[in-house]
Each structure stands twice: as structure tokens, then as C-alpha cells.
Amino acid sequence: MHIFYTPDINSDTYILSEEESKHCIKVLRFQKGSLLNLVDGKGGFYDAIVEEAHPKRTxxxxxxxHQNYGRRNHYLHMAIAPTKSIERLEWFLEKATEIGIDEITPVICDRSERKEVKTERLNKVITTAVKQSIKAFHPKLNEAERFSDFILKSKHSNKFIAHCIESKKLAIKDQFKLNSDYLVMIGPEGDFTSAEIDSAMKQNFVPISLGNSRLRTETAALEACFEINFLNR
Known part of the structure; x- marks a missing residue:
């Protein structure tokens, strides 16, 4: 099954972009009459056929x-401190998209090693993962925000902050509500500061533990992503 991402589709015919047309005709060797599938990132999954096999405008x-194709029974928003190596953040975005995620916000914390995030390349990573894993919903990638600004705006029903400081923390399963919406915050390699954790708790974030192992930022985020998806099965 070959999937093409077509976010602006709005009729019974569609012209693939030059990049997608080249891939379709030159790489995949599709011809007139070849069958393929499209996804619009909003839940639409399309069975389609090549009408004109042109390397620049197929x-x-x-x-x-098929509307609401593969819609999940919950909403997951991950707020993650961007890693110093952008490749590690890209790895997380790819795997989280494959597993199931709805929204991602890079959050700049006091101990963040990376202070800027360019979302264009990261969105391409997400789009590739959407096509590879046959997802009709494209996760939303927000622009980076300061931690202090972000926690004041979050409106999710279930808000978690994962940290490593020795204190009272719950497992996700102990605070879990089925078929709901969730926000999980994952800090930088140096962890959240005590002040950041206190500020989050004042905004009704629940401190959680992701186990006894010390995890890298992207691994911790993927662990939380997997656990919430697993609990919602």
C-alpha cells in the first residue's frame, strides 16, 4: 500500500505536488490506472487511481x-523539552507518530540545552511517519514555548509531569481515566527544576514516575506515549 499525504484535497480529483509526482512516477513507476491511497491528515483516507501519470503533476x-479513518478513543498531547541533538527529537516524533499521538509542543525549560526549534524539518519527519504507519490524522506540532507560559495555558483533563526528584509520585495507571484527553510533560536531560515542578503542581499537574530506570528525554516521552496508548486499548 502506497500512501500520499494530501492535506489540501477538496474534490474528486487531485494533482500531486511535483515532489510527490516524481516519487509516484519515477520511483514507484506508477502508470495510468495504478491504484494508490491518500490521507489528508484530518481523518480522511482515500482510495484513488492515477488518471494522468506525469512526473511533475500527476x-x-x-x-x-473513508472519514475518521483510524480515529483513536483518546487525545494525547506531549510537551517535551527539545534535546541537544535534534536527531533524538526527530526519533521521538517518528516513533510517537507510529504509536499514536495527537499534539506535540517543544517546551523550553530552565535546564534546556536547546533553546530554539525549527519545526519545518520536524513536520516532515512526522509526515513521513504518518504515511509509513498509515495514519489518516497528522499530529499537530506547535511552536516552542517557555515552560512558564505553557503551563498556564494547558486545559487538558489529565495533566502529568514526569520528573526524577525523590518525592511522592504516581504511576500513570494509578491516575488514569479511560478514553480521555492527556497532557504529559517531559523535561530536559538535567530534569525539571524544583521550582518548575512546584509551578506545574500549582496548575494541577500530577507528578508521575516512569519506572526506576533513568531514561533519556526522548525515551521517557516515548514510554509515556506507549503507556497511555496501551491503557486505552
């Missing part, structure tokens, strides 16, 4: 539309 006809 024209597609839509055969069938």
Missing part, C-alpha cells in the same frame, strides 16, 4: 473516501 481521481 493527476489522481478519488474512488472512495
Amino acid at each position: 493527476r489522481i481521481n478519488i474512488l472512495r473516501v
Whole structure:
């Protein structure tokens, strides 16, 4: 099954972008009459056929539309401190998209080693993972925000902050509510500061533990992503 990401599709015919057309015709060797699938990132999954096999502007006809394809029973927002090595953040975005995630916000913390995030490349990583894992919903990647600003705006029903400081913490499963919306915050390699944790708790974030092992930022975020998806099965 070959998937093409077409976020602006709005009719029974569609012209693939030059990049996608080249991939379709030159790489995959599709011809007129070849069957393929499209996703719009908003839940639409399309069965389609190549009408005009052009290496720069391939024209597609839509055969069938499946709405809310693969919709999950919950909403997951991960707020993660961007890693010093951007490749590690890219790895997380790829794997989290494959497992199931709805929204990601890079959060700049007091101990963050990376203070800026360019979202264009990261969105491409997400799009590739969407196509690879056959997802009709494209996760939303927000611009980076300061920790102090972010915690004041969060409106989710279940808000968690994972940290390593010795204190009272719960496992996700002990605070879990089925089929709900969740926000999980994961700090930088040096962890959140005590002041940041206190500030989050004042905004009704629940401190959680992700086990006894000391995890890298991207591993901790993926662990939380997997656990919430698993509990919602």
C-alpha cells in the first residue's frame, strides 16, 4: 500500500505536488490506472487511481473516501523539552507518530540545552511517519514555548509531569481515566527544576514516575506515549 499525504484535497480529483509526482512516477513507476491511497491528515483516507501519470503533476481521481479513518478513543498531547541533538527529537516524533499521538509542543525549560526549534524539518519527519504507519490524522506540532507560559495555558483533563526528584509520585495507571484527553510533560536531560515542578503542581499537574530506570528525554516521552496508548486499548 502506497500512501500520499494530501492535506489540501477538496474534490474528486487531485494533482500531486511535483515532489510527490516524481516519487509516484519515477520511483514507484506508477502508470495510468495504478491504484494508490491518500490521507489528508484530518481523518480522511482515500482510495484513488492515477488518471494522468506525469512526473511533475500527476493527476489522481478519488474512488472512495473513508472519514475518521483510524480515529483513536483518546487525545494525547506531549510537551517535551527539545534535546541537544535534534536527531533524538526527530526519533521521538517518528516513533510517537507510529504509536499514536495527537499534539506535540517543544517546551523550553530552565535546564534546556536547546533553546530554539525549527519545526519545518520536524513536520516532515512526522509526515513521513504518518504515511509509513498509515495514519489518516497528522499530529499537530506547535511552536516552542517557555515552560512558564505553557503551563498556564494547558486545559487538558489529565495533566502529568514526569520528573526524577525523590518525592511522592504516581504511576500513570494509578491516575488514569479511560478514553480521555492527556497532557504529559517531559523535561530536559538535567530534569525539571524544583521550582518548575512546584509551578506545574500549582496548575494541577500530577507528578508521575516512569519506572526506576533513568531514561533519556526522548525515551521517557516515548514510554509515556506507549503507556497511555496501551491503557486505552
